[in-house]
Every structure is written in structure tokens, then in C-alpha cells.
Amino acid sequence: MHIDDLSRRIDFLREIDRLKSVIRQSPLLDASRKENSAEHSWHLAMYALVLADYATGAVDITRVMKMLLIHDIVEVDAGDMPIHGASNANQMDLEQQAAARIFGLLPDAANREFSQLWREFEAAESDEAQFAKALDRFQPLLVNVFTQGGTWSENHVRYEQVLERYGPTIQRGAPVLWELAHRWVASHFSVVDVTNAVT
Amino acid sequence: MHIDDLSRRIDFLREIDRLKSVIRQSPLLDASRKENSAEHSWHLAMYALVLADYATGAVDITRVMKMLLIHDIVEVDAGDMPIHGASNANQMDLEQQAAARIFGLLPDAANREFSQLWREFEAAESDEAQFAKALDRFQPLLVNVFTQGGTWSENHVRYEQVLERYGPTIQRGAPVLWELAHRWVASHFSVVDVTNAVT
Numbered sequence: 001m002h003i004d005d006l007s008r009r010i011d012f013l014r015e016i017d018r019l020k021s022v023i024r025q026s027p028l029l030d031a032s033r034k035e036n037s038a039e040h041s042w043h044l045a046m047y048a049l050v051l052a053d054y055a056t057g058a059v060d061i062t063r064v065m066k067m068l069l070i071h072d073i074v075e076v077d078a079g080d081m082p083i084h085g086a087s088n089a090n091q092m093d094l095e096q097q098a099a100a101r102i103f104g105l106l107p108d109a110a111n112r113e114f115s116q117l118w119r120e121f122e123a124a125e126s127d128e129a130q131f132a133k134a135l136d137r138f139q140p141l142l143v144n145v146f147t148q149g150g151t152w153s154e155n156h157v158r159y160e161q162v163l164e165r166y167g168p169t170i171q172r173g174a175p176v177l178w179e180l181a182h183r184w185v186a187s188h189f190s191v192v193d194v195t196n197a198v199t
Numbered sequence: 200m201h202i203d204d205l206s207r208r209i210d211f212l213r214e215i216d217r218l219k220s221v222i223r224q225s226p227l228l229d230a231s232r233k234e235n236s237a238e239h240s241w242h243l244a245m246y247a248l249v250l251a252d253y254a255t256g257a258v259d260i261t262r263v264m265k266m267l268l269i270h271d272i273v274e275v276d277a278g279d280m281p282i283h284g285a286s287n288a289n290q291m292d293l294e295q296q297a298a299a300r301i302f303g304l305l306p307d308a309a310n311r312e313f314s315q316l317w318r319e320f321e322a323a324e325s326d327e328a329q330f331a332k333a334l335d336r337f338q339p340l341l342v343n344v345f346t347q348g349g350t351w352s353e354n355h356v357r358y359e360q361v362l363e364r365y366g367p368t369i370q371r372g373a374p375v376l377w378e379l380a381h382r383w384v385a386s387h388f389s390v391v392d393v394t395n396a397v398t
């Protein structure tokens with residue numbers, strides 16, 4: 001292993017420490033503060049491990065974990081993009097530049113692997129990416145349900161908007177999780193038809 | 200999949216949110232605050248992915264990642280055990296009770312898998328556990344080197360103590376990383392003999 005190879009890997013690991021300072025809209029479950037993107041990525045990798053059986057199709061859970069560990073690293077440069085809020089037309093460009101710069105710190109083979117995993121996640125076409133995307137929507141939904149509305153209350157988000165912004169992604173990658181989430185959301189918004197169910 | 204199985208998995212995922220509030224001694228690299236154990240676990244899983252080639256033996260990197268993602272979950276009940284500081288005679292008991300309670304929230308098969316991975320990590324005998332342990336020592340060492348001494352300065356830790364507390368574990372699981380770390384540490388403590396080297 002070439003010494004320059006190792007020092008590039010170390011530079012990358014130092015650089016991504018900054019993900020711990022990217023603050024998301026979602027609170028912690030005890031509402032003590034907002035969540036950061038590094039601990040969010042850890043939690044999502046745990047969601048993948050624990051909920052693997054609920055994925056659509058037979059997913060390679062190692063690739064799902066890798067995707068979730070790296071999916072937010074571009075935020076070191078590009079910042080977090082909230083689900084509820086004005087969309088930034090340049091966000092995709094910013095994230096692509098960020099991926100090129102940050103993964104580009106790594107030796108070529110590792111750069112290619114991480115860039116490819118990140119693009120696969122963003123494309124949301126493979127079974128693995130669809131499951132990873134589903135978890136990335138399911139986790140903040142769970143947080144909102146268990147924190148009296150969380151970002152929904154803050155942003156005056158309505159029931160129909162929740163269904164629209166979370167439903168299709170979770171349904172596609174993990175339909176049983178959407179069944180559960182849908183009941184939670186209906187109960188949260190007191191939509192009577194659907195609340196006769198387990199929470 | 201039984202509904203009770205899913206709700207136990209959700210309970211576990213909610214419970215481990217508390218790992219984001221377990222504060223370690225190590226600072227972030229920009230020294231803005233102390234690191235928490237959830238984001239530390241994320242970073243270590245990334246260390247495993249990025250430094251896999253430096254492991255002693257042919258490790259199964261998926262098992263290493265899993266171990267590192269769960270290795271600190273017992274701290275939700277037992278708290279973090281600093282490298283430098285009075286050792287708590289009861290810490291092992293506390294951690295075993297914590298593992299039983301927290302992993303016990305999961306359905307039986309998942310409880311068994313996580314308990315076994317955690318015990319394997321603690322035992323530090325398998326190649327995977329030795330590599331995971333090496334990274335768990337290498338990361339805070341790197342942080343101290345790049346934050347003007349970090350917890351070493353705070354705790355008046357001497358050069359020989361660093362070698363003794365970090366060296367054997369890193370050397371065993373990832374000898375090339377120890378070569379590099381040893382040079383960093385020697386340079387940090389201005390030990391002249393060993394500093395004629397790359398940092």
C-alpha cells in the first residue's frame with residue numbers, strides 16, 4: 001500500500017468530520033436539540049440492519065449500509081436540504097461538485113466506489129437505493145410522530161402533504177413500513193378512518 | 200413478518216436515539232464541542248470502509264462495520280468509559296446489563312446477533328474484532344494529534360502513556376496504521392528519534 005494512498009484516505013476521514021456540524025431540521029427524540037447529519041447517518045445504517053427484512057426485493061444489506069453511511073457526505077459542502085421548505089434550484093449542482101471534491105480526496109478506486117454508490121442512491125432505481133431512500137424518509141417521519149409533530153408543526157405541514165412527501169418513497173422501498181407509518185400519520189392528524197390500528 | 204416483531208424493532212430504534220446524547224471526552228476536529236457516541240460510531244464505520252486494506256488478516260468488512268455501528272450502544276445505560284481517567288470496576292457489569300436490556304428489546308434472533316457481535320468486539324479475539332478495536336483507538340488518537348493534544352493535554356497524559364494505551368491495540372489490528380500513528384505521536388511529543396518521518 002503506497003504511503004500517499006494512506007495519507008489521502010486520512011485526509012478524507014478528517015474532512016468528513018465536518019458532517020457532525022451539519023444541522024438537520026429534525027430534532028432528537030427527546031427534543032433536546034436538532035439532529036446532525038453524521039449521527040443521522042449512523043441511525044439510518046442501524047435502521048437498515050434492523051429493518052432489512054422489510055425491504056422490497058432481496059437487497060444486499062451491506063450496500064444499503066454503505067449507501068446510508070455516505071449518502072449525506074456531500075452536505076459538508078452543500079448543506080442539508082430540508083423536506084419541507086423552499087427547494088434550491090442549484091442544490092443538485094452543489095451536491096455534484098461536493099461529491100467530486102470530497103470523494104476526490106480518496107485514491108481513485110475508492111473515489112469511484114463512493115461516487116458510484118452516492119449516484120446510485122440519488123438515482124433511486126436499484127432495490128438497494130429504493131430501500132435506503134425509504135429509510136431516509138421513514139426515520140424523520142418517526143421522529144415527527146414521536147415529538148408531537150416536529151418539523152410538521154414548525155412548518156405547518158398538512159396531512160395530505162405528509163402523505164405526498166413521504167408516502168411514495170417509503171411505499172416503494174418498504175411497503176410494510178409505509179402501512180405502519182400511514183397509520184401513525186393518520187392518528188397524528190386525527191384522520192378517523194384510518195386510526196383504528198396499531199401504533 | 201409478525202406485527203409484534205416490527206414494533207419491537209421500532210422500540211429498539213427509538214431507544215438507541217439516546218446514544219446521540221452520550222458525550223465522549225474527544226472533541227470534534229474543529230474543537231467546537233465534544234463528540235457524541237452516535238456520530239463517533241458513524242465515523243468509525245467510515246474508517247472501517249476506507250481503511251479496510253490495512254487490517255491484519257482478511258477481515259469480513261461487513262461484520263467490522265456492524266460491530267462498530269453497535270459497539271457503543273451499551274453506553275445508553277452505562278455511559279462512556281474514557282481511555283484516560285479512573286477506571287470503574289463495575290463498568291463491565293453495567294455494560295453487560297445494558298446489552299441484555301437494550302438488545303433484549305429486539306426479537307430473539309436479532310437480539311442474539313447483536314449480543315454476539317458486541318461480545319465478539321469486547322473479547323477482541325477474532326480478526327474482525329481486533330481491527331474494529333484498532334480503529335476505535337486510532338480515531339481518538341488522530342483527533343488528539345490534530346487538535347493540539349486534545350484529551351492528552353486535558354489529562355496530562357505523557358508520551359509513554361500514549362504508547363502504552365493505544366499502541367498494542369492498534370498494532371495488533373492494523374500495524375501500518377500504528378506505524379503512522381507512532382510517528383504522529385512522537386512528533387506531537389517532540390520525541391526526536393522518531394520524527395524524521397511523514398506525518
